[in-house]
Amino acid sequence: MKSWIKSGALALTLTLTFSCQDQLQEDVVSQIGSNYMNTPKGLEDAVNAAYTSLRSWYGTERGHNLTEFGTDVYTNGADGSWKFMNTYTNQFDSQNGHVRELWDEFYRGINTCNAVIDRAQNVTGMAENIKKQRVAEAKFIRAHNYFIMVQLFGPIDLQLNENIVPNKKVSRAPVSEVYAAIIRDLESAIPDLEGTKVSVQYGRVTRAAAQNLLAKVYLTKGTSEAKQADDFAKAEPLLKSVISSYGFTLLPQYSQIYQFGNERNDEVIWSIQYTRDPLTNGGGNNSHVFYLMEYDVQAGMRRDTQNGRPFKRYRLTPYALNTVFKDRENDSRYKASFIDVYFSNRPGTFNTSFDLSKPTVTFAEGDTAIYIPGFEMPLADRAKKKYQVLVPSRYDERLFPGLKKHLDPGRADLTQFEGGRDFIAMRLGETYLLLAEAQLMQGKVSEATATINTLRRRAAFPGKADAMEITPSQMNLDFLIEESARELTGEQFRWLNLKRWGKLIERVRLHNAQAAPNIKDFHVLRPIPQNQIDRAEGGPSGFPQNTGY
DSSP, X not given: OGGGOOOTTOOOSOEEEOOTTSOOEEEOOOSOOGGGGGSHHHHHHHHHHHHHGGGGTTTSHHHHHTTTTTSSSEEEOSOOSOTHHHHTOTTSSTTOHHHHHHHHHHHHHHHHHHHHHHHGGGOOSSXXXXXXXXXXXXXXXXXXXXXXXXXXXXSBOOOOSOOOSOOOOOOOBOHHHHHHHHHHHHHHHGGGSOOSSSOSSTTSOOHHHHHHHHHHHHXXXXXXXXXXXXXXXXXXXXXXXXXXXXXXXOOSSGGGTTOTTOOSOTTEEEEEOOOSOTTTSTTOBOGGGTTOOSGGGSTTOOOOTTTOOOOOOEEEOHHIIIIITOOOSSBOHHHHHBOOEEEOSSOXXXXXXXXXXXXXXXXXXXSEEEEOOSSOOOHHHHHTSSSEEOOGGGOOSSSSOOBOTTOOTTSSSTTOOSBOOOEEEEEHHHHHHHHHHXXXXXXXXXXXXXXXXXXXXXXXXXXXXXXXXXXXXXXXXXXXXXXXHHHHTTSSOHHHHHHHTTOHHHHHHHHOTTTTTTOOGGGGSOOOOHHHHHHSTTGGGTSOOOTTO
């Protein structure tokens, strides 16, 4: 979009280049002419450049704001200028910077994909199987971008050919047409993508990733205005193939999935690549800052790279704490997902602040400074501890259990915002949830129960697997909604999932006190960026805004 001022020259500032040594490398490509893309090297660089559009979504504040904020699970913490995206006030309008940036970057990526697909047939000197694979990758990325956008915005402009000269001819294609294009792209791409567990050049999309995405497209389409009777049935075999055909396995312990340094593991189907090189890392994976409490000004503590840079953007709702993660005796996922202890890195004697069961605390290096038990420990018991105990009655917008999945102690210093961890976009745990959903939606309750129990047994503490299993009488959509929250918290799924299930408005009103007074039915769609409407031929009549904005 952006008046579609794009040229075949592809003025790329960052072009991803993948290495066979499992190390992401990047080259700066600039001052290139349009004909460059008609060469094998140019086509390769264009495909790699298309991947960079994914960095505008995964691991960014805009991506987390548009997927985790304003849901039943996460509400706002103390800091940040985007709280209205949680509270759904009228500040969330067509001038919203996040939707504008995402819109522009995704359409830039789409046009790069269009150029690859249109031009590939005329590129010579390139092995045919490699050319087909690169075109398939471009179709996957184009389908991915359109899929995210149709969920966020509803009818959108559907551009399937390269735009070389500026024009303002845009229109909002019906949701059914957008889904049809997405499905065509993925069905066309699947045969030509690598059929291995991971790509030879780690980070490229594979057949398994495309099948996983196509299945999710069918599940989402199946509850949309474009739904067809066989959508859920089409999703099921695709998900079973991902689970059984490529060698992916659930890791033995849930806590291993997001362990620092273990980002490339047997459960990861596809991830977005980031690096430690500041010249080629773009904005970096920023997920590490948003979910942390204000630990760094508490007694015995200072900020460090291990515990992270606490932005205090998102905190769990009481519903998430007390209902979703209620079972902490059998289910390991609360313990594995949230920080419950801080060890002193600032020795000395300090006055207490949130724990007034004792007047002062004294720490040596490495002593426990803060303990977050997750329950209301009695005052007398807290008084016996040599550290501060943060109990639920003292949680607020600054003090709360922080999510540890995204912590990045590999950053260069304690202020660095641009993290370098890969962002896991697809993993097998989610695939099991999607399969259970596809089965449940077809009335296959026993099969859905067995599928979900596989995931729950993995999530159990040692010796607790039997206690984690559920029966078919317990397997319904409400259970699946809560199980998804336990498994996927903070992984950029929740808002989109709630919308797919038709539960967004209902559950936000029930469980997010800060958002409940303002959320309206029209909030199941995001606002179209105003600058896009202004650039369209005919303005608002040619490219109308979503209702309510």
